[in-house]
Amino acid sequence: MYDMHNHTNHSHDAQSDIFELCEKACEKGLLGIAITDHCDNEFCGWMDVIRPIRDSVAAVYEARERYQGRLKICSGVEIGEGIWFPDSAKKVLAAEEYDVVLGSVHAVRYPNFTIPYAQLNFSKFTRQQLEEFMDIYFDDMLEMIQNMDFDILTHLTCPLRYITGKYGIEMSLKPYREKIDRIFREIIDRSIAFEVNTASLGTNYNVLVPEVEFIRRYHELGGKLITVGSDSHMVCNVGKGFDFTRNTLKEIGFEHGYWYEKRKPMAYKL
Numbered sequence: 001m002y003d004m005h006n007h008t009n010h011s012h013d014a015q016s017d018i019f020e021l022c023e024k025a026c027e028k029g030l031l032g033i034a035i036t037d038h039c040d041n042e043f044c045g046w047m048d049v050i051r052p053i054r055d056s057v058a059a060v061y062e063a064r065e066r067y068q069g070r071l072k073i074c075s076g077v078e079i080g081e082g083i084w085f086p087d088s089a090k091k092v093l094a095a096e097e098y099d100v101v102l103g104s105v106h107a108v109r110y111p112n113f114t115i116p117y118a119q120l121n122f123s124k125f126t127r128q129q130l131e132e133f134m135d136i137y138f139d140d141m142l143e144m145i146q147n148m149d150f151d152i153l154t155h156l157t158c159p160l161r162y163i164t165g166k167y168g169i170e171m172s173l174k175p176y177r178e179k180i181d182r183i184f185r186e187i188i189d190r191s192i193a194f195e196v197n198t199a200s201l202g203t204n205y206n207v208l209v210p211e212v213e214f215i216r217r218y219h220e221l222g223g224k225l226i227t228v229g230s231d232s233h234m235v236c237n238v239g240k241g242f243d244f245t246r247n248t249l250k251e252i253g254f255e256h257g258y259w260y261e262k263r264k265p266m267a268y269k270l
């Protein structure tokens with residue numbers, strides 16, 4: 001399989017050395033990986049968000065030479081909050097020739113709580129605030145899908161990693177089913193791939209992101225373009241839970257997973 005979502009030491013919150021990451025990916029029998037370091041556009045006003053991505057892509061070219069014939073290494077970027085500063089997102093896109101571009105929502109335009117949700121203290125939220133927060137999260141995501149140029153929609157329902165995983169607050173996604181359906185229809189129409197994110201497996205929030213019922217729903221609506229990403233921030237997590245994920249996807253009815261080269265999806269058999 002291909003792990004289409006990995007961070008290295010060019011992301012602010014990861015330490016992985018790209019060569020160690022590639023070595024581990026080979027050990028785990030992966031066919032390829034994508035290096036998708038963070039470019040969070042909300043910070044574009046006071047820091048250079050493009051420099052780390054240029055360095056990340058340069059590291060990919062170096063690693064490619066060393067791992068030729070052993071591992072495909074895709075150059076990429078994970079663009080967060082692209083819709084907040086569209087010009088900044090366009091500059092990032094133009095800065096390099098990527099194999100793959102991930103589109104992510106890491107911060108939500110919920111008044112007074114617009115910092116990245118990984119840093120929010122959800123235990124202080126009322127139930128109503130939690131519900132409003134999730135509602136706007138899905139709206140922001142839909143707006144990103146409709147307005148931004150990217151290939152893979154990442155970790156749908158990711159705030160639950162924190163709301164449920166970190167703070168132990170249960171949240172039903174039933175009220176958002178229609179919005180999620182709309183998101184699925186939009187990505188299918190626009191040939192944007194849907195990521196199954198394995199980062200939460202083995203943690204307090206021990207599920208695929210999004211949960212299996214939503215992956216099944218994407219399939220029901222005709223979605224085929226699936227990618228799997230560990231979202232690794234540590235070398236040991238590359239390819240995490242991929243056997244389980246492959247079995248789950250096959251059981252749902254998917255026959256292929258996808259990787260990307262020069263921003264074109266390429267199928268592999270699950």
Ligand SMILES: [Zn+2]
Nearest residue numbers: 078104154155
């Ligand atoms: Zn992310």
Ligand SMILES: [Zn+2]
Nearest residue numbers: 005007078231
């Ligand atoms: Zn990520």
